[in-house]
Amino acid sequence: QSALTQPASVSGSPGQSITISCTGTSSDVGGYNFVSWYQQHPGKAPKLVIFEVSNRPSGISNRFSGSKSGNTASLTISGLQAEDEADYYCSSYTSSSRVFGGGTKLTVL
Amino acid sequence: QVQLQESGPGLVRPSQTLSLTCTVSGGSISSGGFYWSWIRQHPGKGLEWIGYIYYSGNTYYNPSLRSRLTISVDTSKNQFSLRLNSVTAADTAVYFCAREADGASFDIWGQGTMVTVSS
Numbered sequence: 001q002s003a004l005t006q007p008a009s010v011s012g013s014p015g016q017s018i019t020i021s022c023t024g025t026s027s028d029v030g031g032y033n034f035v036s037w038y039q040q041h042p043g044k045a046p047k048l049v050i051f052e053v054s055n056r057p058s059g060i061s062n063r064f065s066g067s068k069s070g071n072t073a074s075l076t077i078s079g080l081q082a083e084d085e086a087d088y089y090c091s092s093y094t095s096s097s098r099v100f101g102g103g104t105k106l107t108v109l
Numbered sequence: 110q111v112q113l114q115e116s117g118p119g120l121v122r123p124s125q126t127l128s129l130t131c132t133v134s135g136g137s138i139s140s141g142g143f144y145w146s147w148i149r150q151h152p153g154k155g156l157e158w159i160g161y162i163y164y165s166g167n168t169y170y171n172p173s174l175r176s177r178l179t180i181s182v183d184t185s186k187n188q189f190s191l192r193l194n195s196v197t198a199a200d201t202a203v204y205f206c207a208r209e210a211d212g213a214s215f216d217i218w219g220q221g222t223m224v225t226v227s228s
Binding site: 003033036045048051055057092099102 | 146154155156157158169171172205209210211212213214215216218219220221
């Protein structure tokens with residue numbers, strides 16, 4: 001199973017919005033509404049920020065939102081804050097496994 | 110709240126077996142509804158799903174690791190474990206245990222444990 005495709009890096013200034021894409025196939029992202037997103041700060045475990053494409057877990061800021069179109073899912077972070085600087089990973093269900101994206105480094109300028 | 114904690118050797122010799130245990134606290138593995146998972150992250154790289162186990166003992170493995178992998182559960186100790194045989198340097202990684210919940214999302218993670226394969 002190939003990893004999902006994410007941009008290596010994105011950046012934005014405080015207060016701006018950024019979007020991270022996650023491209024798969026009809027066997028993963030496009031085939032199920034089971035895409036999740038994770039935030040990982042250096043040396044820490046990943047933290048779930050979006051599940052089932054667009055749902056936020058309890059305690060996650062509404063500045064985080066998710067969507068999907070075809071084989072591409074997206075994570076949008078609005079009102080960027082310094083604390084949002086981290087690596088972000090998408091993940092998808094497949095019928096035979098679970099697959100992650102390669103990760104995107106978000107830099108807050 | 111539910112917490113997960115990995116434990117096991119930080120150094121494994123090549124060709125030997127990597128063994129890790131994840132202890133679950135604040136909740137029971139036997140309560141059902143969740144899959145108990147292992148995920149790893151090679152140094153400076155992305156995440157790789159290894160596999161999961163249900164409290165009943167049903168398992169599901171990453172096809173690329175299946176031939177070397179065993180995941181087991183001990184409900185009496187509220188623990189689940191990973192055994193990876195015939196390790197090489199390519200198995201050097203941070204290993205996380207995690208709980209898989211709704212929609213195949215990993216909602217709770219252990220802190221991770223670094224395992225180095227080296228002679």
